[in-house]
Amino acid sequence: MLQFEQSIYELIVETSTNLPGDVRRAVKRGALAENRDTRAGLALSTITTNIKMAEDQISPICQDTGMPTFIIHTPVGVNQIEMKKGILTAIKRATKEGKLRPNSVDSLTGENSGDNLGAGTPVIHFEQWEEDFIDIRLILKGGGCENKNIQYSLPAELEGLGRAGRDLDGIRKCILHAVYQAQGQGCSAGFIGVGIGGDRTTGYELAKQQLFRSADDVNPVNELRQLEEYIMDNANKLGIGTMGFGGEVTLLGCKVGAANRLPASFFVSVAYNCWAFRRQGVAIDPANGEIKNWLYERGSEVAMDNEPAASVKADAAPQASREVVLQTPITEEQIRSLRVGDVVVIKGEIHTGRDALHKYLMDHDAPVDLNGAVIYHCGPVMLKDEEGWHVKAAGPTTSIREEPYQGDIIKKFGIRAVIGKGGMGQKTLAALKEHGGVYLNAIGGAAQYYAECIKKVNGVDYMEFGIPEAMWHLEVDGFAAIVTMDSHGESLHADVEKSSLEKLAAFKEPVFK
Numbered sequence: 299m300l301q302f303e304q305s306i307y308e309l310i311v312e313t314s315t316n317l318p319g320d321v322r323r324a325v326k327r328g329a330l331a332e333n334r335d336t337r338a339g340l341a342l343s344t345i346t347t348n349i350k351m352a353e354d355q356i357s358p359i360c361q362d363t364g365m366p367t368f369i370i371h372t373p374v375g376v377n378q379i380e381m382k383k384g385i386l387t388a389i390k391r392a393t394k395e396g397k398l399r400p401n402s403v404d405s406l407t408g409e410n411s412g413d414n415l416g417a418g419t420p421v422i423h424f425e426q427w428e429e430d431f432i433d434i435r436l437i438l439k440g441g442g443c444e445n446k447n448i449q450y451s452l453p454a455e456l457e458g459l460g461r462a463g464r465d466l467d468g469i470r471k472c473i474l475h476a477v478y479q480a481q482g483q484g485c486s487a488g489f490i491g492v493g494i495g496g497d498r499t500t501g502y503e504l505a506k507q508q509l510f511r512s513a514d515d516v517n518p519v520n521e522l523r524q525l526e527e528y529i530m531d532n533a534n535k536l537g538i539g540t541m542g543f544g545g546e547v548t549l550l551g552c553k554v555g556a557a558n559r560l561p562a563s564f565f566v567s568v569a570y571n572c573w574a575f576r577r578q579g580v581a582i583d584p585a586n587g588e589i590k591n592w593l594y595e596r597g598s599e600v601a602m603d604n605e606p607a608a609s610v611k612a613d614a615a616p617q618a619s620r621e622v623v624l625q626t627p628i629t630e631e632q633i634r635s636l637r638v639g640d641v642v643v644i645k646g647e648i649h650t651g652r653d654a655l656h657k658y659l660m661d662h663d664a665p666v667d668l669n670g671a672v673i674y675h676c677g678p679v680m681l682k683d684e685e686g687w688h689v690k691a692a693g694p695t696t697s698i699r700e701e702p703y704q705g706d707i708i709k710k711f712g713i714r715a716v717i718g719k720g721g722m723g724q725k726t727l728a729a730l731k732e733h734g735g736v737y738l739n740a741i742g743g744a745a746q747y748y749a750e751c752i753k754k755v756n757g758v759d760y761m762e763f764g765i766p767e768a769m770w771h772l773e774v775d776g777f778a779a780i781v782t783m784d785s786h787g788e789s790l791h792a793d794v795e796k797s798s799l800e801k802l803a804a805f806k807e808p809v810f811k
């Protein structure tokens with residue numbers, strides 16, 4: 299098993315940097331179905347560009363490299379203790395080399411272990427089988443889409459859809475509701491795995507197992523095949539679109555599995571995966587630990603279109619009224635002139651800040667002057683060498699988590715723009731109006747695309763929060779994002795949520811009797 303650790307390292311790098319062929323095909327189908335000249339169409343083409351950039355640069359597709367989860371089948375007699383050691387070493391190496399972000403955080407102290415190892419991380423499931431090779435599959439599912447997983451206990455009363463009973467039609471309603479409640483926050487267009495039955499734990503496990511199925515397969519169980527096809531034919535009618543911008547393409551894949559349940563329980567568990575659906579697998583020779591073959595089509599076998607790098611440009615998008623270049627610090631007057639739909643291109647220094655920082659700033663001073671500043675909800679992948687820090691991946695994180703703090707922080711420090719993804723709520727919208735601020739939606743997961751706009755790392759504060767949570771001061775040029783909440787009380791997110799709820803209600807009548 300000499301080569302085992304190296305094989306796992308290769309699996310991790312491939313999974314993090316090269317989206318598999320079946321997923322690429324689904325993204326390409328989505329890009330074809332979406333109107334190119336809309337915000338959602340441009341978001342999809344930015345995603346396509348980003349997939350290609352990650353492959354070329356062998357860098358993470360998205361900065362959130364997720365909870366590494368390995369599902370392993372071994373022939374009887376293979377030493378699982380040795381395998382586990384090899385996996386941990388490979389994870390450590392991939393983290394050190396910037397292929398994984400340090401993502402393992404102590405839940406009580408908030409301390410980041412720095413190497414992706416810690417209580418419960420990575421997740422490794424072993425099972426024996428009677429084949430003569432080792433089958434290892436890895437999924438890197440990020441936190442933002444994980445937060446959009448949802449579990450229903452039937453019968454239930456669902457927003458827009460009414461009663462969902464303990465039957466196929468009730469399950470249908472749960473799945474449509476799951477897509478609706480995710481809005482753009484899990485970086486739609488997404489994939490869902492659904493587990494029917496089991497208990498609260500095994501239901502979610504079953505849902506996640508579905509994510510290991512090929513995006514192109516056909517469910518062998520007739521009812522489940524029909525359900526999958528129905529969802530694929532109808533979920534896009536909700537009009538949520540890529541990143542929740544509104545549009546034709548909301549869902550790229552739906553896989554459903556069923557397990558037995560207890561008489562008293564009826565769970566429908568849904569695992570939501572963003573478009574950055576990173577999973578791969580290898581068959582390994584137990585004699586020497588070498589990779590015999592890859593278990594999913596590799597990304598390099600399905601080329602993403604080689605179009606010129608897409609950018610969120612107003613001139614190509616009729617819905618976007620104009621493109622405005624803003625140099626930081628930004629004035630109130632500049633902000634008040636912006637409207638939902640405008641594309642803003644930022645030049646100058648911006649500051650990252652996410653969960654730990656927002657909580658901290660509520661009752662502390664900021665280390666730099668934030669008057670007129672831009673805060674970027676981002677936890678980047680960073681590497682340090684003799685010359686200093688380098689940004690390896692830097693897309694936005696889900697902004698709604700900062701909703702309890704954001705409005706107060708904007709007013710306390712005089713912040714003018716917040717960049718993130720998925721939108722924010724009423725409290726932030728009110729603060730944007732009162733103080734004169736905007737919310738800018740960047741394309742979630744496009745971590746290579748945005749890393750390229752970051753020209754220099756000017757400094758960092760609060761390294762004790764860990765790399766993703768630290769406050770990075772970044773010099774950017776050409777950083778484009780769309781105004782989705784403005785200082786006049788308008789919010790694209792509120793509009794899409796409202797219209798998609800109305801559309802959801804059209805699916806109230808029974809389909810599977």
Ligand SMILES: O=C(O)C[C@H](O)C(=O)O
Nearest residue numbers: 362440441442677695696
């Ligand atoms: O943690 C991150 O960087 C992003 C996260 O996966 C998210 O979608 O919010």
Ligand code: SF4
Nearest residue numbers: 360440442485572743
């Ligand atoms: S930022 Fe978006 S693409 Fe990246 S892991 Fe989170 S949900 Fe997925």
